Amino acid sequence: KQEVTQIPAALSVPEGENLVLNCSFTDSAIYNLQWFRQDPGKGLTSLLLIQSSQREQTSGRLNASLDKSSGRSTLYIAASQPGDSATYLCAASPSGTYKYIFGTGTRLKVLA
């Protein structure tokens, strides 16, 4: 059974710092992995989708990497800003299914 873990649960950093959020999954047989942002009281917004044949995806200051053999994905945020404060969730789609399994998220606070 696929399990997805995100550590740490919460993180505070000063503005301008580069940071890495971690996502681990137990079964390397995944179809794709997706990173989301969730603001308080809101829905989830898709940030980056990495398909199993890809190693990374980039969008602006965000870069997500995928290493299936080690069961890890990382989300790199460059030059963090207070507006980046939110909860970041990752979700893995096990191969052969139509489902996404979510981690519990990392709550990020960027201090001005």
Added chain:
Amino acid sequence: NAGVTQTPKFQVLKTGQSMTLQCAQDMNHNSMYWYRQDPGMGLRLIYYSASEGTTDKGEVPNGYNVSRLNKREFSLRLESAAPSQTSVYFCASSEVVGELFFGEGSRLTVL
């Protein structure tokens, strides 16, 4: 663009009452999903529909039923609400195992 629309946004029920959460997407996606989000538990899959005409159980299906009314609409029904079903419910859609798009959520309280 509306994307994924959920109704209602807020609902308060008494134990034993029934209700239906509605979800519609305008992106012509084949797959639709219902998740619930509880503090410290992340998002857990209740039911999903890989394509029109099919539905399957997720991790936490007990106490819920779903209907894929057509390609656009996927409803979630609570037949006899319980306090344990107090949660935020999210509908999502995607192409088959593609990028997942979420609605804004429906906040349900069962007293």
